[in-house]
Amino acid sequence: MHQTTGVAIIGAGPAGLLLGHILGQAGVPFTILERSSREHVLGRIRAGVLEQGSVDILAELGLDARLRERGLTHHGIYLQFERQRHHVDFQELVGRTVTVYGQQALVADLLAEHERLGSRIVFEAEDVEPVGIAGKRPEVIYTKDGEVHELACDFVVGADGYHGICRQRVPAGDLQVFERSYPFGWLGILADVPPSTDDLIYALHADGFGMHSMRSLEVSRLYVQVGPDESIDAWSDARIWDALQTRLGVDGWELQEGPITEKSITPMRSFVVSTMSSGRMFLAGDAGHIVPPTGAKGLNSAIADVAMLGRALLDHRAGDSTGLDRYSDRALARQWKVQHFSQWMTEMLHVHHEVPDASARAFRYRSQVGQLEYVTGSEHAMRSLAEQYAGLPF
Template sequence: MRSHRSLDHPARNAKGATLRPSTSVAIIGAGPAGLMLGHLLAQAGVPFTILEAQTREHVLGRIRAGVLEQGSVDLLAEHGLDADLRARGLTHRGIHLQFERERHHVDFVDLVGRTVTVYGQQALVAHLLAEHERLGSNVVFEAHDVQPVGVTGSRPTVVFTKDGAPEQLECDFVVGTDGYHGVCRRSIPADGIVGYERAYPFGWLGILADVPPSTDDLVYALHRDGFAMHSMRSPEVSRLYVQVAPGESIDDWSDARIWDALQTRLGVDGWTLEEGRITEKSITPMRSFVVSTMQHGRMFLAGDAGHIVPPTGAKGLNSALADVALLARAILEHRGGDHTGLERYSARALARQWKVQHFSQWMTEMLHVHQEVPDASARAFRYRSQVGQLEYVTGSQAARQSLAEQYAGLPFTP
């Protein structure tokens, strides 16, 4: 990749005066949203620079979930970024909903003519980064103390430190794809943004295991002991989850205890959950978060910088890709003289996001046991009502179609 000093302008002008490095779009964060936005801009000939605080190795090592909606798959294919996806992705017709030891298949293809694809976010990041390296894109790792400055003016600047030296990058727009803990959202004045947040009273203990998946499509199971899920990463590797209390320690869950919980919660007659060596395990708390605006002057937020969803609906990665697809189109229209897309980016992105939040919340509440309810009778009532809800969803053509439409993905752009 080119050095960050090799941007859109030479280091000196014709008279020998030093010029400040500049670009059209400064992207802060080299996760899937930032890397994908870079590719969308590159293919349209728009100069950009990606600044990432972590090392390349750290970025490639971050393990996240990976169920791609049809829209995400189509976006990658449209821009020629699906070679690895086609080679390694696992296409699924739908999901299984399980309760009271019975499993029901919801077939997305029959219901809405769409599929989903299991493809780990880690693999997507590796492929997008490899393509940037092939193109010679401006991607700067270990850019520390990054701070957007002057974003309400006509020419923002991003200041940062690289190899101990202060740097400045002028740009037309700043895009914050730096996640929930990133600097971009936090740099917006408190009176200019509101965060709406909800914490859930449970978490997910997730494992990777060296064992072929025991199911064709993903299994979502409601059990009296708590939620469980069977997913996969490849034909040789399974990804599984069990509901735990958010404050539990992973040290309290031995491999044997994890497999015992999975066997109990996922068990149905005539089916066997195969076990294997657990290679990774962690506990993730569950929460929802949405900002009131995804724009401040010439700075735009995308992905986790602007919203977080519980993982039940498989929407986090897809929401990030939907954001940058919308934003890239708006930037291109702006360069052509139409400013409407940028002016309406936040409203459009949030309109889609709130629908996604509702679906994720609905799936989460329907499938998790609410052990936090202190009264035993109230807990039993809640559980029985969830069983009734699942009986309705699996027994109603209209309800199954609604679930399939939302799980396979709402349109990326209005």
């Protein structure tokens, strides 16, 4: 079956869904192809911190009704070390905030609005294959319910994640990959208990990193540093709470415990490609870059990509192709700043148990404590952290 559209978007995560809204509100036809089912897309549990710029984009597009109702605005974060907690006030330092709002909630909002508008989204699209991206009229071939479809378009956008097909279709000689794996992972839990903190807590402890976040006023999200290859089966609920109590504990404060409803271990890595475009195909989000979660940049980087790409596609329709020509360079220039910040936060807050020499390991830990003492004792250092955490310009 032959079909046509303006922009073929591969992937119905937050990047693909948001780009669809940017295009749709400008009257640009688009089709979103997603290999998974609608239920699977809605069930993905991912990041939950939105930068100020991400919130502003959603507001500009009129997609923030539930976000304004249920999102939790935070004016800063706590940095904790040596059983002392220090507040970094973003509002006071740079006049910006962040908002805690689960990625799955954002995806549900974006998808519900697409369904209300009757957008063309194809779930369970199999064997998706972009072809002819070097020409003027590329196609995306896919199978749905056993029938092969050929979708002709002006542009292809690969918002299909790290394991997606689009990046694989960039000619090998045109693409270089920069990647780093970290020697630790995060064991994350969701617990049915109100948060024990008003702002997120990032804690360095001799046993390893600990973090207290939240998903709502009723649900807490917490993390402990573990080895990247550890089995979740080795971590009973009691062991998890014991580790959290130890790593997050300070005098005069109590971590409330509750039923754990979800737990998983996520390895940590950094990944960036050398180009976000190839012919008439453009990459966005995890298809082009991944950050460790410490700096809360994954979801926000995807939103930044599609904000830039969406504007560039609209400008192209108006006769100005400058934005499309510069998209890859602009997106990657921002991304490398984000990568630096995420790596800095990760290195500063995680214990390097992999270092075999005890003396070297202790030296590294003490230097991290010194670094945190400097950051929390310097207004200039705190302002730099606040500026980057609350979000660089799009």
